[in-house]
Amino acid sequence: MSDDMLARLEQIQRHALGLQAAVQSQPRPNEADGTDPTGCIAVAVDPAGLPSRIEVRAGWQRHVAAEALGSLVVLVFQEVAAQAAQAWSESFDLDAWRSRAEAAQAGEREGAELPPLEQARPFGSPRDPLTLTEEALKALKATRDQAAAPPMTSTGWDSDRAVSIILTAGGLQGCTINPRWALRQGASVLNAALRQALGEARAAMEEHAARRRVEAQGLDDLAREALATLARFQDLSNPPKEG
Known part of the structure; x- marks a missing residue:
């Protein structure tokens, strides 16, 4: 592998990190909340797009049929989430993001000078090629299996199994x-059940997200080690000239 190819791989990595930084520099969505037209159902949505609070106001029986409570909660959530997404998209500075992306691409086209290869290796440590290849194949298979799997769904229940909350990403x-x-409970009991069911469902989603972050970090580390191994082969195939 030539120095030019390794330098190109490093350049691609920098470009990806630059685009990631551009997105992360944009403001994150704020928590949003809203109610149904009667004010009986209140839902708050967090920046990740998941419900963080669901409440039923006292006196809801005068405005909402008991059979419609669950579906109304979902409708209120959808309305609040849509409004939050629209507000965030309007605050996203697309021109600034596009400017950064174009600047990075222009730098690549113009062959922007890169630091010496031995100074520009923020990679991992070189690995045994056979072991590295085996781990890479396992990681690719796991990624393929995840892509084919149905979306992760978590369901939370209250202790009486009277209230359930179903979440996905x-x-x-x-x-x-x-x-x-x-109909036999007061608003406080109903809200306690909603909190319990929502908390259980969110805990399962957060546990799943934590596992995905660990897996993503593992893939990132594997990519760094692969580049370090390629760089080591380059060093071995091009030993320094004596004299």
Whole structure:
């Protein structure tokens, strides 16, 4: 492998990191909240697009049928999430992001000077090629299997199994509230059940997200080690000339 190819790989890595930094520099969505037209159902949505609070106001029975409570919660969530997404998209500085991307691409086209190869290796440590290849194949298979798997869904229940919350990475997908049970409870009991079910569902989603972050870090480390191994081969095939 030539020095030019290794330098190109490093340049690609810098370009990807630059685009990532441009996106991360944009403002994150704020938490948003809203209610249904009667004000009986209140939902808050966090910056990740998941419900962070669901409340039923006292006196809801005068405005909402018990059988419609769960579906109304989902409708309120969808409305709040859509409004939050629109507000964030309007705050996103697309011109600044495009300017950074074009600057990075222009630097590549013009052959922007790179630091010496031995000074520009923020990679991992070289590895045994056979072991590295085996781990890379396993990582690729795991990634392929994840892509083919259905989206992760988590369901939370209250202790009475009267209220359930269904979440995916896309947000609230379902809410069920036993109508007979709900009519016998006050708003405080109903809200406690909603908090419990939501907390259980969110905990499962957060555990899944933590596993994905660990897997992503593992892939990043593997890529760095692969580049370091390629660089070592380059050094061995081009020993310094004596005299």
